[in-house]
Amino acid sequence: MSESATPPDEAAALEWRDVTVTYGARVRADADTARTVAVADLSLRVERGGTVGIAGESGCGKSTLVSTVLRLLPRSADVAGQVLLDGEDVGAMTWGRLRAVRWAEASIVFQGAMHALNPVRTVRHQVAEALELHLAKAYPTDAARSARVDELLALVDLPAAKAASYPHELSGGQKQRVMIAMALVCDPDVIIADEPTTALDVVVQAQVLEVLAGLVRERGLTLVMISHDLAVLAAVCERIVVMREGRIVEEGPSRRVLDAPEHPHTRELAAAFPVIGDPASRRPARAAGEPVLPTGDDAALLEVRDLVVDFRARGTTIRAVDHVSLACAPGEIVALVGQSGSGKTTLARAVLGLQQPTSGEVAYAGKPLPRRRAALTAYRRAVQFVLQDPSASLNPKHTVYDAVAEGLRIHKVADEEARVRQALTQAELTPPEAFFGAIPSELSGGQRQRVVIAGALALEPTFLVADEPVASLDASVRGEILDLLLRLNRELGLGALVITHDLGLAWNIADRVVVMHQGRIVENGTCEQVLLDPQHDYTKSLLAVVPSALEVRA
Amino acid sequence: MTIASNDAVTVAADDTPRGASLRRYVAVKAGGALISLAMVVVLGFFAFRVLPGDPVRTMTQGRQVTPEQLEGLRRQLGLDDPLLVQFWNYLRDLATGDLGQSYVYKNSSVAELIADRLLPTLLLTGTAAAISVVLGLWLGQRTAWRRGSWFDKVHTGLALTFWSVPTFWLGLLLLLVFGGGLGWFPTTGMTTAGAGYTGVEHVLDVAHHLVLPVITMVAVVYAQYLMVMRASVLEEMHSDYLTTARAKGLRDDLVRTRHAVPNALLPTVTLIFLTVGGLVGGAVTVESVFSWPGLGYLTYQALSEPDLPLLQGTFVVFSAIVILMNFVADLVYRVLDPRLRSA
Incomplete structure (x- = not known):
């Protein structure tokens, strides 16, 4: 510490002073940027015992900002300004001092515990490792360290037996709990949680947040939490800071930021996670002259009748889809919601003819789905598929033109170029010619998803099956893609089965909501019926854990 | 909460008894190895029947023989039988461990010849393999960790240069300089002829003979271990769990040895065993250059005849070693990677 202006007892737990982080240009060819x-x-100042949430889209600098606390940025990053941890300048620390501070005074719950845990080491080894480094005197023996690991696992509601597990033997939620236990092992003053619940489904997310919030409250920890979801932050933090392009655009008490956002960007973030029941985030009502929803099952375009799908693994049979019946009318948007493992993706695969049902059938336009390959081809032309992650579902070496034209070539459709042009225009990639030669890595996430949608549209389908179509997209892009889906629905009469774990998405666009739980459909009704007046206990419990409905700390 | 059962389901599915799963795994891999070996046995017979050259002519080269004598020799060797009968005899003999009689070494069976030569080959290739694996892996992870440093540049450059050098050329060069020129090391064989050393003296004598062939082999092969380990560590370099390890306050070299290396070893191990098996076959050149009394040298001699039973024998033995190594690789991989243990 050279010039500490504030006396030590007044030092904030964590403070950033005029911090600027720039990344080196070694990877980039153009010297201008x-x-x-x-x-x-x-x-930004975080007081002792304070809880601050940092919100923003990917690329807004929020992860970079918290990485400065333990100096974890790559060598190409250049940090100017001061980062003070308990009044001590992190940038001025020697390597030895820094290593002593890491984890002992501030620890991090990393994003995606899936990758943040070493796959070939046991949980016990990984949690105890920090003890061995920092608290060797307090926990001198393996037995003492093991006892401490058990104690921490109990704290995050995991049985002690899990200590002997390897990461792949744990579920996503359990891994995230191990991450939290690991962060607490040396009793640090400051905990940084980087998107601790992204990639977890709502129910597990609620459990993890509960554990985290409880621990922070009981132990008076200082918490800095990052998320792109304002509601998640509001559930745990007193204060929310909204970042955009490396700057703070809004800052205030959680409740106020969530209820009355001032900056347009905050409003954009808030809109991406709609409050269920709020008419403003609901799709516009159908105007006169638009396709009218037929009623009655006989008019169904796509029908699933008493479908069962079993998976056999080593003698045990797992029933993924259990006697499900479902009907989608032409032009109707149906949201199929459920937790991961509820069988919703298996159902979608069966609908597309990618998964042979054990019993029951799928019917399209009144006719059962053919089993022969040639006949299936015709069906697949009418029913198209949009996958979750456009960066993974597009071949990185194919140009946009090839990606869109591939379906046309398979189905031997004439007039290829005109159809590609039309599909790209419909997906709002204009002018279409500008995108013909582009490869996926040159496009943004939203543009990639539009290419996937254009690929589906090129075949002029009458129905679309979309598996989590916006889950991998940023808040602002999410809105655009949903608008696109609604416009296609309105103008082309395109019906859709949208699979999602996100009840907010269902509220955004669906005509009808179908809730799936352990392979069965537990509730099926109009969006308003199911989401505003749920009948089944499972639907109620799902709605109860949606962050926007969680009780917000005042 | 009624819906929290999701976690329990995933875990229950994993709880198959480990012992049963291990037995099953070993049985499947061993079965695969045996099938491969059976294919080798069949292939070994027919492949060498396609070779050009008439063994009977070679055997009688430089001597006056009548067509009747040639015919008699053919009958004696069983070469006049139909191919399928010959194959049946070969299989029947093989089942009793009889690999046949060498055409060239008239007084020894193939099995005896191979038994005599196996140990020297295993000594040479085993030593060379151990040294090149240790050297390659160690250099590989160091060069990756300091990617772009002078250490990296020098070592990858050097390794690739040796890798590109023809084995026999390097062997001859070493032989000329350190054997012939400077006279530091013996030039042929495994022991000093006629010295009759015993005990420690014998061991030292063999070690002395071993130096040049081992250096030749190591120099030519260690690059592949270095490059694979380097690539494998580089792949792990940006893993999130390494950031976790750093954030915990681990020293840089502990981050490397405790977290990066165990993960990087996984893809490397398979390659190591694959190539170590292959090294035994690769010994042909080195053994020929240094007149090392091993299987490689024997194969080289058998090839020039062609001594069919001997070739079949060495072919089966070389292949068996490769198959065995692959089997070991599968077992070791399972020990190293906990994710495979439940599979």
Whole structure:
């Protein structure tokens, strides 16, 4: 510490003073954009025992900002300004001092515990490792360290037996709990949680947040939490800071930021996670002259009748889909919601003819789905599929033109170029010619998903099956893609089965909501019926854990 | 909460008894190895029947023989039988461990010849393999961790240069300089002829003879271990769990040895065993250059005849070693990677 202006007892637990982080240009060829600014002249003070949430889209610099606390940025990053941890300048620490501070004074719950845990080490080994490094005197023996690991696992509601597990033997929620236990092992003052619940489904997310919030409250920890979801932050933090392009655009008490956002960007973030029941985030009502929803099952375009899908693995049979019946009318948007493992994706695969049902059948336009390959081809032309992650579902070496034209070639459709042009225009990639030669890595996430949608549209389908179509997209892009889906629905009469774990998405666009739980459909009704007046206990419990409905700390 | 059962389901599915799963795994892999071996036995017979050259002519080269004598020799060797009968005899003999009689070494059976030569080959290739694996892996992870440093550049450059050098050329060069020129090391064989050393002296004598062939082999092969380990560590370099390890306050070299290396070893191990098996076959050149009394040298001699039973024998033995190594690789991989243990 050289010039500490504030006396030590007044030092904040964590403080950023005029911090600017730039990334080096070694990876980039063009010298003009020599350095990318990730964090721009940012100051933020987190008081002892304070809980602050940092919100923003991917690329806004929020992860870079918290990485400065333990100096974990790659060598190409250049940090200017001061980061003070308990009044001590992190940037001025020697390597030895820094290593002593890491994890002992501040620890991190990393994003995606899936990758943040070493796959070939047991949980016990990984949690105890930090004890061995920092608290060797307090826990001198393996037995003492093991006892401490058990104690921490109990704290995050995991049985002690899990200590002997390897990460792949745990579920996503359990891994995230192990991450939290690991972060607490040395009793640090500051905990940084980087998207601790992204990639978890709502129910598990609620459980993990509960554990985290409880621990922070009981132990008076200082918490800095990052998320793109304002409601998640509001559930745990007193204060929310909204970042955009490396700067803070809004800051205030959680309740206020959530209920009355001032900056347009905050409003955009808030809109991406709609409050169920709020008419403003509901799809516009159908105007006169638009396709009218037929009623009655006989008019169904796509029908699933008493479908059962079993998976056999080593003698045991797992029933993924259990006597499900479902009907989608022409032009109707149906949201199929459920937790991961509820069988919703298996159902969708069966609908597409990708999964042979054990019994029951899928019927399209009144006719049962053919089993022969040639006949299936015709069916697949009418029913198209949009996958979750466009970066994974597009071949990275194929140009946009090839990606869109592939379906046309398979189905031997004439007039290829005109159809590709039309599909790209419908997917709002204009002018279409500008995108013909592009490869996926040159496009943004939203543009990629549009290419996937264009690929589906090129065949002029009458029905679309979309598996989590916006889950991998940022808040602002999410809205655009949903608008696109609604417009296609309105103008082309395109019906859709949208599979999602996100009840907010269902509220955004669906005509009808079908709730699936352990392979069965437990509730089926109009969007308003199911989401505003749920009948089944499972639907109620799902709605109860949606962050926007969680009780917000005042 | 009624719906929290999801976690329990995933875990229950994993709880198959480990012992049963292990037995099953070993049985499947061993079965695969045996099938491969059976294919080798069949292939070994027919492949060498396609070779050009008439063994009977070679055997009688430089001597006056009548067509009747040639015919008699053919009958004696069983070469006049139909191919399928010959194959049946070969299989029947093989079942009793009889690999046949060498055409060239008239007084020894193939099995005896191979038994005599196996140990020297295993000594040479085993030593060379151990040294090149240790050297390659160690250099590989160091060069990856300091990617772009002078250490990296020098070592990858050097390794690739040796890798590109023809084995026999390097062997001859070493032989000329350190054997012939400087006279530091013996030039042929495994022991000093006629010295009759015993005990420690014998061991030292063999070790002395071993130096040049081992250096030749190591120099030519260690690059592949270095490059694979380097690539494998580089792949792990940006893994999130390494950031976790750093954030915990681990020293840089502990992050490497405790977290990066165990993960990087996984893809490397398979390759190591694959190539170590292959090294035994690769010994042909080195053994020929240094007149090392091993299987490789024997194969080289058998090829020039062609001594069919001997070739079949060495072919089966070389292949068996490769298959065995692959089997071991599967077992070791399972020990190293906990994710495979439940599979």
